[in-house]
Amino acid sequence: PSQTLQVYGAPVPDQQGCILVLHDISRLMKLEQVRRDFVANVSHELKTPITAIKGYIEALQDGALEEQERARRFLEIASAHTNRLELIVEDLLSLARLEAQEGQNLEKQPANLFELLDQTRQACQYLAEEKQIQVLLEGPQDLICPVNSAILEQAFINLLDNALKYSEPGTEVRIKLSQEGEFARVDVIDQGRGIPARDLDRIFERFYRVDKGRSRAAGGTGLGLSIVKHVVSLHNGQVQVESREGVGSTFTVLLPL
Numbered sequence: 001p002s003q004t005l006q007v008y009g010a011p012v013p014d015q016q017g018c019i020l021v022l023h024d025i026s027r028l029m030k031l032e033q034v035r036r037d038f039v040a041n042v043s044h045e046l047k048t049p050i051t052a053i054k055g056y057i058e059a060l061q062d063g064a065l066e067e068q069e070r071a072r073r074f075l076e077i078a079s080a081h082t083n084r085l086e087l088i089v090e091d092l093l094s095l096a097r098l099e100a101q102e103g104q105n106l107e108k109q110p111a112n113l114f115e116l117l118d119q120t121r122q123a124c125q126y127l128a129e130e131k132q133i134q135v136l137l138e139g140p141q142d143l144i145c146p147v148n149s150a151i152l153e154q155a156f157i158n159l160l161d162n163a164l165k166y167s168e169p170g171t172e173v174r175i176k177l178s179q180e181g182e183f184a185r186v187d188v189i190d191q192g193r194g195i196p197a198r199d200l201d202r203i204f205e206r207f208y209r210v211d212k213g214r215s216r217a218a219g220g221t222g223l224g225l226s227i228v229k230h231v232v233s234l235h236n237g238q239v240q241v242e243s244r245e246g247v248g249s250t251f252t253v254l255l256p257l
């Protein structure tokens with residue numbers, strides 16, 4: 001009943017019968033709706049910082065420039081919004097690049113996953129120290145897996161970055177590497193605020209955030225997990241999440257060995 005059919009058919013006058021061609025366009029319509037929502041979301045996400053930057057520049061032009069302290073504060077805020085714009089655009093470009101690779105063979109090289117995860121840990125060291133969160137890495141140091149290291153590291157950075165962003169100072173984050181049959185398994189386990197059960201299905205969608213204000217304040221773009229989903233799917237792997245509010249979250253990535 002939810003399908004939409006386009007029907008072409010015309011009786012052919014000097015012959016018997018007619019030709020009926022049925023196209024199921026419900027999938028196309030859904031894709032078109034997803035595309036339209038995406039464009040609307042992108043525009044909205046970009047508009048927010050642009051409006052703020054414009055406002056502060058106008059305030060400076062209208063006189064705030066004369067008051068050194070106010071001017072300095074306004075420039076700092078405008079600069080923070082510019083950084084935010086940059087992050088959004090970078091994430092959008094990453095997503096576009098990943099989507100362009102879909103259906104093509106991903107370039108992979110055997111890589112030591114422990115080393116790759118250690119690099120991820122180092123890349124997030126600054127935030128970990130700032131939040132006084134200890135990041136532990138455990139597991140076999142000789143597990144080799146065919147991966148595209150550059151894009152896989154981006155996915156692990158996003159997971160670790162989230163674990164740190166959504167946890168309180170003094171808590172712990174564990175990155176656990178193991179082998180599960182034909183798969184390498186990576187668990188990123190935090191003791192953070194967790195994700196409500198009703199949101200779990202949707203957090204991998206582009207721009208979906210449990211709490212927009214908190215995500216923005218923490219420097220989130222709402223695109224991190226959809227990048228993770230694409231990267232893992234390009235590796236023919238899987239990503240899952242388990243979470244309990246107030247207890248913590250575990251994101252699990254499975255990669256074929």
Ligand code: ADP
Pocket residue numbers: 158162163164166190192193194195203204208209210211215216219220221222223224225226249
């Ligand atoms: P963001 O840039 O907002 O972090 P993501 O796509 O990375 O976007 O994540 C989507 C949403 O999922 C986040 O806004 C947050 O609400 C939730 N989330 C992701 N990871 C965690 C986590 N480790 N703990 C709690 N909530 C999380």
